[in-house]
Amino acid sequence: MAEKYDCLIIGAGMSGLAAGIRLGMYGKKVCILEKHTIPGGLNSYYKRKSHLLDVGLHALTNFAPKGTRSGPLPKIFRQLRIPYDTFKLSPQVKSKIVFPEHELTFTNNIDDLISEVHQNFPHETDGFLKLIEKIKSHNALSLSDSYLSAKEVVGEYIKDSILKEMIFTPPLIYGSAWENDMDFSQFVIMFESLYLEGLSRPFGGVRTILSSLEEKIKKLGIEIRYRSGVKRIITQDNKAVGVELLNGEILKTDKILSSAGLPETMNMVKEETPTYLTGGLSFTESILILKDRPKTFGADSTLIFYNNDKIYKYQKPKTLVDFDSAVVCFPNNFEKDDLNEGVVRITNIANFKKWDDLDRKSYLIEKEKVYQNSLKLIKKLYPGFNHEVIYKDVFTPKTVKRFTGHLGGAVYGSPEKKKDGTTAFKDLYICGTDQGFLGIVGSMLSGISMANLHVLMGNK
Ligand SMILES: Cc1cc2nc3c(=O)[nH]c(=O)nc-3n(C[C@H](O)[C@H](O)[C@H](O)COP(=O)(O)OP(=O)(O)OC[C@H]3O[C@@H](n4cnc5c(N)ncnc54)[C@H](O)[C@@H]3O)c2cc1C
Known part of the structure; x- marks a missing residue:
């Protein structure tokens, strides 16, 4: 006779792990099912030639100093x-948005960005301050709001098209x-998490977060099964x-929380289901391990959002x-540098279908071109860069699809959110990326709130 669970969770990414912990804390019989051998999903890690590499982590958003009581990060800890x-x-340390004629x-500290806007676009200072007020007063967590164009709303406050593009x-x-x-609510969440709260990095990278979640899961006795892909709901x-x-194993349950994505989850149901759009946005990323730290060639920022045009x-x-x-x-450029070597990650927007259509030989050639272009960009930004790369790796939209199952390698999932x-x-409920909360903090909050709403509160 098949075992019966209170809740099965599909996926051991950030949202699935957080949902599992929340349910385990309340004594629910839960099992997290993950098709891979390690947790993390879009935010995982791997080892190549003694280098431990993070997959997704650039920075954790929603920074809150110790002792802060409100905001998304303290809520997760609580x-x-x-x-x-x-x-x-x-x-x-600091991050930059770099356009051809403006930085x-x-x-x-939001005051730094306010003063940058004031210096570079003095006529927009008032509008920018009003936009911040609008953002602070907007309830972005409403579960019933429908799509509202963020560019239209922001356009009421910021008239300079270049400043608008830069902020976006x-x-x-x-x-x-x-x-x-x-969506304007998504913009508000991102604006708050990036500009009002800010960025940080866990010492040890994403493994620090994942090990703390795994430890909690172990302590609570929550079942987690790796190499356990769900074929069918x-x-x-x-x-x-x-x-x-x-x-072929069958598991019975009262409820299912799926973090696999909306179209992906619906594909697992064999009955007729509504169809949902597959997201079109995917990335390549070059990871360069350097002999020297970035500061040695003049790179002292944490992140650079580079754009070679007036329009992004x-x-x-x-x-x-x-x-x-x-x-x-x-x-390396966070307040404390815990890395043994210099590291640079360069992310570009990419087309999944084009990558998917390549044969093996062309795929490797194109990956090398991505790497060469990454070097070119670093050299352009920092002419003192000396190319002493001791290891490099490039991942593509195909890698994203292979390791997370997201159709089209869509890092932010479907444009249709639930x-x-x-x-x-x-x-059957959706949590994580396609519920609408993204990033490490957002997806953990999604797991927590969907577990609270649909399992702990009984979904009455
Ligand atoms: C290159 C890159 C850079 C990023 N940078 C940052 C950053 O700097 N900061 C930040 O906050 N966020 C970043 N993100 C985004 C962040 O990683 C994601 O938003 C977040 O991890 C999503 O978590 P999730 O739980 O919703 O989904 P996922 O991580 O996609 O988890 C879903 C899990 O479900 C599993 N799964 C799928 N189908 C099945 C199935 N049939 N059976 C069993 N298991 C299944 C997958 O293997 C996966 O483990 C980045 C992402 C990428 C790709």
Whole structure:
């Protein structure tokens, strides 16, 4: 007879792990099912030639200094009963948005960005301050709001098109499933998490966060099964009742929380389901391990949001990769540098289909071109860069698809979000990326809030 759970969670990414902990804390019989051998999903890690590399982590958003009581990060610590110090956070130094004729620096203190806007776009200072007030007063967590164009709302406050493009660059590349715009609530979440709260890095990288979550899971006795891909979600009378794993095993359950994505989850239900759009935004990333630290060639920022045009094209490129824009991350440049070597990560917007269509030989050639373009960009930004790269790796949209199952390698999932987590099937809920909260902090909060709403509160 198949075992029966209170809740099965599909995926051991940040949202699935957080949901599992929340349910385990309340004595629910839970099992987290992950098709890979390690946790983390889009934010995982791997080892190559003695180098431990993070997959997704540039920076943790929503920084809150120790002792802060309100905001997303303190809420995660409270709801999961994890002590603040466990994440060993080191704040960013400063980050830059670089356009052809303008640069804006921001830090974890919004006053720095206000004064940068004032210096570079004096006529926009008042509008920018009013925009901040609008953002602070907006309830971005409403589960019932429908899509509202952020560019339209922000356009009421910021008239200078270049400033507008610059302000939008980090929120778009760090969290939009929509091309060239985003839902206003999502923009508010990203604006607060990047500019009002700020960035930090856990000492030891993403493994520090994952080990603290895994430790909690172990302590609570929550079952977590790796190499356990879900092949099928079993439904009866329009209600989810269990899953079939890839090895044929059947598990019965009262409820399912799926972090696999909205279209991906619906594909697991064999009955007729509504169809959802697959996201079109994916990335390549070059990871360079350097002999020297970035400061030695003049790189003293944490992140650089680079754009070689007046307009920021946040859209699926027609070519394999869009080299006109990039995020350059220097993990050494947080207040404390815990790395044994110099590291640079360069992320570009890429086209999944183009990468997927390549044969093996061309795929490797194109990966090398991505790497060469990354070197070119570093050299352009820092002419003193001396190319002493001791190890390099490049991942592509195909890698994202292979390791997370997200269709189209869509890092931010489908443009259709299920803010209340419900699906066409009773007791089958979406958490994580396609519920609408992104990034490490956002997806953990999503897992927590969907577990609270649909399992702990009984979904009455
Ligand atoms: C290159 C890159 C850089 C990023 N940088 C940052 C950053 O600096 N800061 C930040 O906060 N965020 C960053 N992110 C985003 C962040 O990683 C994600 O938003 C977040 O991790 C999403 O978590 P999730 O739980 O919603 O989904 P996922 O991480 O996608 O987790 C879903 C899990 O479900 C599993 N799964 C899927 N299908 C099945 C199945 N059928 N059966 C069993 N298991 C299944 C997958 O293997 C995966 O482990 C970055 C992402 C990428 C790719």
